Amino acid sequence: IQFLESVPKAELHAHLNGSIPLPTLQELASEYLASSSGEGAISNETIKQGIDVLSKGPKLDEIHDFFGLFPAIYALTSTPAALARATRAVLSAFLDRQPPQCNHLELRTTPKHTDAMDREGYLRTVLAELDRYEPDQVGLIVSLDRKMGEEVIKEIVDIACALRKEGKRVIGLDLCGDPMAGDMTKLEPYFAQVKNAGLGLTLHIAETVHNTPEETLQLLSYSPNRLGHATFLNDEAISIVLEKKMCIEICLTSNLLCKTVSTLEVHHIGQYLKADHPIAICSDDILPFKTSLVAEYALLLAKPPYGLGLTEEQVRRIGEMSLDARFR
């Protein structure tokens, strides 16, 4: 473990609401339940069940089961105070331990409009917590959810660009959420706008076997800098990715637990290692997946079938690649 902790590395793919340490979420839940009449959009019973499932470790039969875990979490992070606490705990889990999990963290989150804050307020609350750290330690990627309509996408892109102009630590834009939702054909102007504003672009892509090659090629046509998961790329897509050196954000445990990849032996990381193509090992959502960035790196080093059996030198090289793929 000492070796794994000492490898210089960046966490580039961590979703805020999926990365809240369980004790913090449990505290937020007991405070929420003690003060709530239960008449909110999410019932107290649903929240209790959600926390119970997350505490035990959810059993996921397929990737869509995973998205059902979030409404209960969102009810608990819907005020500025609760969101700030959750963000502080996430940052602390990655950065405060000695040694820290990573040398650099890019945290991502989808701005929400709740009764207590608008989307800009949401992002400012998160950014205020990032400001407690050195600028080279952490940056924020603003996520769009595939379900969002164009009006909301425009609003979020405008806010992200304005915050960047103001000098806030907004470094990139992400596209995430239910992999089968939404229309991916109308995103060009928004992605061009964020690139012009100096932000990096990372897209969740081809996460399930049901994502069509047409959709994948459409998303690649927006020239993202990095790709999340990229599990089901066909040969044409792979050749574009290799040629344009788009870094792949690899989340091993996430893929195995969501059953989009059956074993580490057949994981698509293999083809990128062979090609010495840029990859970054990432944790995705430590809360439901009960993992950590160091645990993900441990999977690289462990002997098959428990891990990929890579050498320390290869693991160091992967750490370097993650640092090279940072957004500035």
Ligand code: 5GP
């Ligand atoms: P948030 O953006 O609310 O801070 O983090 C949770 C959200 O991130 C989820 O509701 C979901 O939209 C997105 N997310 C988390 N993990 C994944 C993943 O593995 N794939 C996709 N497509 N979206 C994810």
